[in-house]
Amino acid sequence: MIIKKCEIPIKARLLEASLCRLPATHPKRPILESELGKCMAGYRGEQSIDSVLAALPEKEYLLFHDLRIPSTPYPFQLDILILSPSFFLILEVKNVAGEIYFDDDFHQLIQTKYDQARAYDDPILQVNRQRTELLQWLTSKKVPILPIETLVVSANSLTIVRAKNKEITEKVVRKNSLALKINSLAQKHQEDILSKKELKKLTNLLLKAHTPYVPKLLEIYKISADELLTGVQCPNCRALPMKRKWGKWHCQSCSYCSSDAHLAAIRDYALLIKPTITNRELRDFLRLDSVSIATKMLRNMHIPYEGTTKSRVYHLNWRDFY
Numbered sequence: 001m002i003i004k005k006c007e008i009p010i011k012a013r014l015l016e017a018s019l020c021r022l023p024a025t026h027p028k029r030p031i032l033e034s035e036l037g038k039c040m041a042g043y044r045g046e047q048s049i050d051s052v053l054a055a056l057p058e059k060e061y062l063l064f065h066d067l068r069i070p071s072t073p074y075p076f077q078l079d080i081l082i083l084s085p086s087f088f089l090i091l092e093v094k095n096v097a098g099e100i101y102f103d104d105d106f107h108q109l110i111q112t113k114y115d116q117a118r119a120y121d122d123p124i125l126q127v128n129r130q131r132t133e134l135l136q137w138l139t140s141k142k143v144p145i146l147p148i149e150t151l152v153v154s155a156n157s158l159t160i161v162r163a164k165n166k167e168i169t170e171k172v173v174r175k176n177s178l179a180l181k182i183n184s185l186a187q188k189h190q191e192d193i194l195s196k197k198e199l200k201k202l203t204n205l206l207l208k209a210h211t212p213y214v215p216k217l218l219e220i221y222k223i224s225a226d227e228l229l230t231g232v233q234c235p236n237c238r239a240l241p242m243k244r245k246w247g248k249w250h251c252q253s254c255s256y257c258s259s260d261a262h263l264a265a266i267r268d269y270a271l272l273i274k275p276t277i278t279n280r281e282l283r284d285f286l287r288l289d290s291v292s293i294a295t296k297m298l299r300n301m302h303i304p305y306e307g308t309t310k311s312r313v314y315h316l317n318w319r320d321f322y
């Protein structure tokens with residue numbers, strides 16, 4: 001049963017929003033585009049595992065995607081955590097194309113694609129570290145300790161996986177043989193240690209502890225908010241800015257017209273700039289002259305606010321705009 005589903009990463013949402021609002025010639029675009037590509041490959045890899053996991057017996061396994069649990073000194077993050085009454089399993093998912101070689105001499109993953117080699121951090125070390133961190137966290141929460149298994153999953157079925165060491169081949173699994181591997185782990189750990197009630201309690205503990213990371217994208221890539229293009233973007237051709245006429249947004253490039261294109265702009269504002277907005281700030285960002293139209297828009301969106309009419313501050317949650 002999927003308890004926490006696989007969602008598009010917040011970082012990808014932020015990268016998309018910033019790419020929509022940076023001029024075509026902005027020097028930071030290539031790096032943001034490359035980051036977005038990596039982020040989405042990771043997401044698609046994890047998503048593709050779901051079809052394999054869906055074939056597992058529904059009641060026995062509880063699945064969590066992308067948990068991020070606060071810990072000392074840093075939070076730890078798990079791609080996929082699977083709970084069962086007899087063992088836990090952490091999956092570290094790699095969606096890397098070409099050929100991958102697990103080099104245990106230098107603890108690196110070497111990808112070779114189009115005759116070019118590239119090194120990544122050793123995912124086996126990563127997943128083992130996550131195991132230690134999860135174990136510490138479970139101990140601190142006084143959860144009965146179960147065997148914690150770890151696996152690195154290669155999500156791309158075309159990727160050639162190589163390793164010279166038997167211990168590594170035990171720890172790395174291709175997506176197509178994941179269900180088989182989980183079944184063999186279930187055979188190894190047959191004794192139920194946690195009751196249904198204890199599993200439910202642990203599920204709630206994990207969901208409560210989960211703290212998503214919202215990176216300060218503009219700060220990280222040293223982009224000033226002034227560099228972002230303002231205005232409502234055309235949903236059809238992506239041109240900026242649309243013009244407000246007769247209660248609708250009109251695109252000056254492709255003549256497309258929309259009644260709610262401003263919602264995406266407000267979402268971009270909440271993601272990239274800040275989670276609060278005033279009537280003035282909304283008008284500046286949407287390039288809208290009319291106070292009353294802005295007031296009506298904010299009222300129609302039922303956004304929570306504080307303060308009286310003049311100094312009213314609206315609290316935005318970007319998740320409401322997808």
Ligand SMILES: [Zn+2]
Pocket residue numbers: 234235236237238239251252253254255256
């Ligand atoms: Zn257009």
